[in-house]
Amino acid sequence: MTKTLLSIAFALFFFSASAQIQDQDLLKTDKHEIAIKPGKLVNIFNAKKGELVKLECVDGTTISFTVNMNVWNQELVRTLGGKLEGNKETFITLTQADLKQGIIYEGNIISHKSNIAFKIFTAKEGTVYLQKTTKDNILVTD
Amino acid sequence: MTFNCFMKTYLRFLFLIVFFISGRLLAQPYNSLPGAQHVIFLDFDGYTVTGTSWNSSYNGGNPIVCAASGYTDAQVSTVFNMMAEDYRPFNINITTDENVYNAASIQQRMRVLFTPTKNWYPQSAGGVAYLSTFGSVSNKVCFIFTSALGNASNAGEAGSHEAGHTLTLQHHSEFNALCEKTNEYNSGTGSGETGWAPIMGVGYTKNMTLWSDVASNFSCTYMQDDLAGITSAPNNGVAYRADDHGNDISSATPLVLMGNAFSDSGIIGTNTDVDVFHITLATKSYINIQVNPWNWGSPNTKANLDVSLVVKNSTGQIMRTHEPLNVLNAWVNNLLLEPGDYYFQIKGTANANQSGYGSLGKYYITGLVTAALPMPLAASLVASDTVICKGASIDFFDQSEGSPSSWTWTFTGGTPATSNVQNPVNIMYANAGTYAVKLTVFDGLTNSSRTYNNYIRVNNLPTLNIVPSNPYICGNNTTTLMATGALSYQWSPAGGLINTNLPRTTVNGISENTTYTVLGTDVNGCTGSKEVTVQYFPPLQLIKSPATERVIVCRYDSTELSVSGAENYTWSPGTGLSNTNTGNVKVRLDEGSRFYTVTGTDANGCSASVYFSVLARACDSLAANVFVDSSAICTPTCVMFTDSSTGHPTSWHWSFPGGTPATSSLQNPGLVCYTAPGSYDVSLTVSDGVDFSTRVFPGLIVAADMPVVTMTAPVIPLCKGDTSGIKLNGAQYYMWSFDPSLIFPAFPDSIRIIPQDTTTYYVKGFINVFNNNGYNNSGNSFVQCSDTESIRINVVNCSTVPLKILYFTAVQNGEAVLTQWKFAEQESVNDIVLERSLDGIHFETLQQVMKSQNDSYHWVDKKMIAGTPIYYYRLRCQLEGGRMIYSDIEKVRIQNKNNPWVSIRPNPVINIMELGFIADKNGQASLSIHDMPGKLMYKETFETIKGYQDKKMNLSSLLPGVYLLHLQVGEKQITQKIIRL
Incomplete structure (x- = not known):
């Protein structure tokens, strides 16, 4: 039992560490666009606030990311944050x-x-991409 | 009515009162383009934002509860109307009705939320928006923070700005000449009614805030076309509104007269849009037209359209154009038109601050048509201008009342001076002054005349002057032109000028004659002109010789320096120069260096400078000089003479007195032979064709005879084991070939030998010949003349016991020499002879001494020879059997009777002189040698010790001749002639 718990703890730790590395690498990536795996987006919109989503x-x-928002904006439009x-210090917002x-x-x-x-957008053929850019190309103050 | 019913009624009334007082909620919502699919909703009454990046990124995913703006209806109206006008060109409905917003497609709408709630947003801001969200499904709200903006007008500006971001637009920024961003927000230019700034810059203080096409915040070279951006694909169909009025006469919108008035409105939606209106006049009429852009107060507050108004007739002829520069509206007043069709063409236009790109918006056209009624004839006129500059022309317009049919104009000072047309044009005034204009009109019945005294004022043109009047440029030089006589100036052409709008300009870089014109405008606005031709001359090229800047010259020589290519020359400084104002000069420097600048000026006045850095050094001025391979020789011999003169001689004359040949005219005469000893002069005269140089070299050659060494031995043969001596003569010093039997003596010119066998002795005798003539022009000034001689000494075995002489001495005794000797045994001695020699070689019998009982003998030599400094004494004893033996040779130095304390030898002397003297005590001696004229040639002071002492002197530095030697030792002194051979 103890071994099992330790294994689970280790696996969780490893998972968490691995995710952190991935996220930090995302900010450092030299790729201009990264495609999100097809079909992986639909399900995450079922996540609840506080839930860890991959x-x-x-x-x-x-x-x-840890969900801090999952809101229906209107019928058929909802946003996950x-x-x-x-x-x-990095936040994601995704609207479906x-x-x-x-x-x-x-x-x-x-x-x-x-x-x-990163800007997240859907290409004409339906692929969803992360497009690396600068913050001032997304959000403008004043 | 029950109480309850009363209360319900009261509460309803109260509710209505409150609802009314709240004002804003009771007002009708505003819509700028009802029915449009694209909607920008201006939300003033508070809103809770959820489900956006604002929430997830800035508020932990939580709703953002935004308070109402608190704006009054008037403020809401201000914001709405300003934004409605900004978005007037597009098919976007600016609305305050949330229902309209909700009804719009999510990808064709945007909520602009005016709220004071901004504590959730971490930065200081007047507004904030996500870019390009109008056409997207997310982040459908942008914020205008009313608390940061101060007033509704600013909120309206910010509203259009933030909405512009959601419609893909970035900022318009300011950059400097280096393309460095100096301001994120372009703040525009100008002030007043036409002051302009881009909506996507910052326009709070400007009246005209427009969509623009100036540089974006990306780069000074990236122009952001706002109109194209708003109507671009990401905005999901945002486009220009449909044109509301035709663009030409054929599609003109008829104006409907209501009484004598008409009015209409329209929108200039694109910067190519022209709205044309049509009116038909049945009678001759005066027409007044006023076109005002939409505005939010007077004068044309926050208008976006700068109006251009053109009146045309049915043929398209322009009757009147009005595009005032400093105001945005346009008008035509009291335009008298004949019956017919007329067209009013309206469009947006540029002004001093904006290009016309964003001059778009709504306008209102109003007008009055007044029939022209018959009026009493009254002459009246108006001029196109009443204050002109000399030479300008004026158009005159008949403004007479009534119906004149003929016109008589008189233009005092004008050309033509009279006219009979109704509206004479191009009346030119050639002279300054104040002139009257008179118009007389006639309607067929009556005349009317009116003179407008002092009506036209003609100002003189400014008289310009350019200094210099005849400018020129040499090569790449520059020249300055200075214009005077006006207030402002304009030079042309610009090519070759460093500026064109200042009185002083500089001409730089022309390559041909160039004529420049300056226009000068005075306080009256009159413009005069002046031309000046700048002549171009090729640069002066000075050619210098030597071509190098650094010139090395010979001291004391004159060296020519030359510069050509110019007409006049100035050399500076003049030191060392033959002159300073010709192309060729001679420079002579005694020493050091000097830097000369030569400035040449050609016929065009062009000047240039070249430079010489002259360094003087000792070198080849014409000076005779010789070189001889040896200046000290042993005769007979020949020496090689070569020319070592400096300068550049072309002829030579040699003289070799005592030599063979005696003369030569060759540059290098080669061998000259001398056969006799002596001191020989050489002279050489050289000439370079102009100058000559002669130099005599006294005593250049010193020749001595070869020595002839003689060897003498007193006894031949010699008994084995006996000693004997060999005396040498004929040289200064000798070098013996080594033999074990040699016993080197104290005197170099004699030697003792104890040969064990018959031996041949070899000796080499030398005479040193020095030439210390002081010249440094010979390869060898010293030579050893030598001769080799030998002598054979036969040795035999003798059986007798050698004579033993215990001692033999000879010393001066007064004016005699006392000799004393003693034999160890004298039995075998048969004969005793005392011999004397003056040179140590040749002995003569002085006295035969009788053998005595005693072994000791003495003899006093009283036969002294005057002047003889040294005597040599020896004993010659004949032993039994005939064998001869000799004593050692004793040398006696005789003190001179007159100068008993000094002896000088040899005299004459070649090089080395020995000086012997007796000092009475320790001290100093002073020795000096003077030539016969008394010139000091040699001087030495040296320490002495008491008693007799020798001193050797090398007199080789003295030329052959007679000298006086002066020696002082203590209180004793002597002066004696010496001869230097």
Whole structure:
């Protein structure tokens, strides 16, 4: 029993450490665009506030965040938000809209400590991408 | 009515009162384009924001409860109207109705939330927005923080700005000339009614805030086209509104007269949009038109459209154009038009601060049409200008009342001076002054005349002057042109000028004659002109010789320096120069160096300078000089003469007195032979064709005879084991070939030998010849002349016991020499002879001494020879059997009778002189040698000790001749002639 608990604890620790590394690497990535794995987005919108969510990318990047918001904006449009596990000063917002032309996802990842940001958008063929950019290309003050 | 019923009624009334007092809620919502699919909702009454990045990123995912703006209806109206005007060109409905917003597609709407609640946002800001969210599904709200903006007008500006961000627009920024960003927000230019700033910059203090196409915040070279951005694809169909009025006469909108008035409105939606209105006049009428842009107060507050108004007739002829520079509205007053169709063309235009790109918006056109009624004839006129500059022309317009049919104009001072047309044009005034204009009109019945005295004032043109009047440029030089006589100036062409709008400009870099014109404008606005031609001359090229800047010259020589290529020259400084104002000069420096600047000026006045750095050094001025391979020789021999003169001689004349040949005219005469000893002069005269140099070298050659060494031995043969001596003569010193039987003596010129066998002795005798003539022009000034001689000494065995002489001495005794000797045994001695020699070699019998009983003998030599300094004595004893033996040779130095304390030898002397003297005590001696004229040639002071002492002197430095030697030892002194061979 003790061994089992230790194994679980170790696995959780390892998982957490691995996710942190992935998140930190995300901010340092030199990739311009990273595709999110198809089908991995739908389910995370079932996450509840406080829940740890993993967003898996095609290149192996995993973005782990703790949900701080899951709101229906209107019928067929809802937005999930959270704080990245690997970088507590970085926040993700992801909106899912079930439009006539299909489900699209939009959002952003914004760091409060640096000018690095990611725009989340849905390409015409339906693939959802993280596009590396700068914060001032997403959010404008004044 | 029951109480309850009363209370219900009362509460309803109270509710209505409260609802009414709250004002804002009771007002009708505003819509700028009802029915439009695209909606920007201005939310003033508070809103709880949920489900956005604002929430997740800034509020922990929690709702953001934003308070109502608190704006009054008037403030809401201000914001709405300003934003409605900004978005007027587009198919966007600016609304305050949330229902309209809710009804719009999520990707075609945006909520602009005006709220004082900003504590959740960590930065100081007047507004904040997510970019490009108008056409997206997320973050459908942007914020205007009313508490940070001060008033509704600023909130309206911020509202359009933040909404612009949601419609993809970035900021317009300011950059300096280096393309460095100096301001994130472009603050525009100008002030007053036409003061302008971009909506996406900062325009709180400007009247016109417009969509613009100036640089974005990305780069000074990236122009952001706001209109294209707003109508771009990401905004999901945002486009320009449909044009509301036709753009040409054929599609003109007819104006409907209501009485004598008309009014309409329209929107200039694009910067190519032209709205045309049409009116038909049935009778000749005066028309007044006023076109005002939408504004939020007078004068044209926050208007976006700078109006251009053009009146045309049915043929398209322009009847009147009005585009006032400093105001945004346009108008036409009292335009008298004949019956017909007329068109009013309205569009946006540029002004001093904005390009016309964003001159878009709503306008209102109003007008009055007044029929022209018959009026009494009254002459009246108006001029296109009443104050002009000399040479300008004026158009005159008949403004007479009534119906004149003919016109008589008189233009005092004008050309033409009269006219009979209704509206004469181009009346030119050639001279300054104040002039009257008279107009007489006639309607067929009556005349009317009116003179406008002092109506036209003609100002003189400014008289410009340019200094210098005849400028020129040499090569790449520059020249300055200075214009005077006006207040402001404009130079042209700009090429070659460093500035064009200042009175002083500099011409730089022209390569041909260039004529420049300056226009000068005076206080009256009159402009005069002046031309000046700047002549271009090629640069003066000075050619210098020597071409190098550094010139090395010979001291005391004159060296030519030359510069050519110019007409006049100035050398500076003049020190050392033959002159300072010609191209060729001669420089002569005695020493050191000097830097000369030569400035040449050509016929064009162009000047240039070249430089010489002249360094003087000792070198080849013409000076005869010789070189001889040896200046000390042993005759007979030949020496090699070569020319070592400096300068550049071309002829030579040599003279070799005593030599063979005696003369030569060759540069290098080669061998000259001398056969006799002596001191020989050499002279050489050289010439370079102009100058000559002669130099005599006294005693350049010193020749001595070869020595002839003679060897004499007193006894031949010699008994084995006996000693004997060999005397040498004929040289100064000798070098013996070594033989064990040699016993080296104290005297170099004699030697004792004890040969054990018959031996041949070899000796080499030397004479040193020095030439200390002081010249440094010979390869060898010293030579050893030598001769080798030998002598054979036969040795035989003798059986007798050698004579033993215990001692033999000879010493001066007064004016005689006392000799004393003693034999160890004298039995075998048969004969005793005392011999004397003056040179140590040749002995003569002085006295045969009788053998005595005693072994000791003495003899006094009283036969002294005057002047003889040294005597040599020896005994010659004949032993039994005939064998001869000799004593050692005793040397006696005779003290001179007159100068008993000093002896000088040899005299004459070649090089080394021995001086013997007796000092009475320890002290100093002083020795000096003078030539016969008395010039001091040698001097030495040295320490002495009491008694007799020798001193050797090398007199080789003296030229051959007679000298006086002076010696002082203590209180004794002597002066004696010496001869230097």
